[in-house]
Amino acid sequence: MSADQHEQQVAEADEGHALSTEEWLDQLDHEADLAADFIEGLLDRLDLPGDIDIEVTEDQAFVRINEVGTGLLIGRRGQTLEALQELTRCAVQRQTEQRAHVRVDVEGYRQRHLEKLKDKCRDAIAEVRETGEAVRLEPMDAYERKVMHGLVAQSGGVVSASEGADPRRRVVIRPDREGDED
Amino acid sequence: MSREVLEYVAKALVDQPDEVRIRELEEDGQPVLELRVHPDDMGKVIGKRGRTAKAIRTMVKAASSDDDGGAHVEIVDE
Numbered sequence: 001m002s003a004d005q006h007e008q009q010v011a012e013a014d015e016g017h018a019l020s021t022e023e024w025l026d027q028l029d030h031e032a033d034l035a036a037d038f039i040e041g042l043l044d045r046l047d048l049p050g051d052i053d054i055e056v057t058e059d060q061a062f063v064r065i066n067e068v069g070t071g072l073l074i075g076r077r078g079q080t081l082e083a084l085q086e087l088t089r090c091a092v093q094r095q096t097e098q099r100a101h102v103r104v105d106v107e108g109y110r111q112r113h114l115e116k117l118k119d120k121c122r123d124a125i126a127e128v129r130e131t132g133e134a135v136r137l138e139p140m141d142a143y144e145r146k147v148m149h150g151l152v153a154q155s156g157g158v159v160s161a162s163e164g165a166d167p168r169r170r171v172v173i174r175p176d177r178e179g180d181e182d
Numbered sequence: 183m184s185r186e187v188l189e190y191v192a193k194a195l196v197d198q199p200d201e202v203r204i205r206e207l208e209e210d211g212q213p214v215l216e217l218r219v220h221p222d223d224m225g226k227v228i229g230k231r232g233r234t235a236k237a238i239r240t241m242v243k244a245a246s247s248d249d250d251g252g253a254h255v256e257i258v259d260e
Binding site for chain 1 (some may be wrong): 237
């Protein structure tokens, strides 16, 4: 099976799920446990210390690694952390055969990045309201885009959509013209 | 250390971990880690548009930065 077919199968399995809230949270718990196990083993092989925290919310499992004592797992411009996220996702998906909803962070790096993106998004919302022109945000991953859509949805007078293909997919914010189809 | 990291990661990604093979060699004086997996698992270590392979290389490079200056991972298709 090719990687693309595998991805597609995983995506379809995700859309097909009709779990109760409890089953869904159990699934996220399970994903977080698998992710934490994978990361623990990896830290071992890297000969790094680290505290691993798990948090499960209604739509996401968070695995946070702290006290690593080095930027090695973050890397230049977060590229090693990106790799860690991808490998963790793949390791979890291999076992669950479902799209994983695990988000990995090291020393709060991605949380800080997300806060910056939220600031830029608020600025963009203000700009759209002022100028009436659409504003495109920078490319983001699925979770980040979801947070931005949430911010836009909370603000009146603007709407948002995603455009383009991963990894260049980005959120576009437009003025909300009621009855205007576009 | 980079070999252990590669082996651990590769085995976590594939359905047939017993088929994971790693060979250490040198090409033009540079350390190379050759990775072989079961043919059915190739997609798992390469990923969509090579995303997983790229992540493996980045992680192995991070692991090796202090001892051997960054081993390059080659995924061998046979």
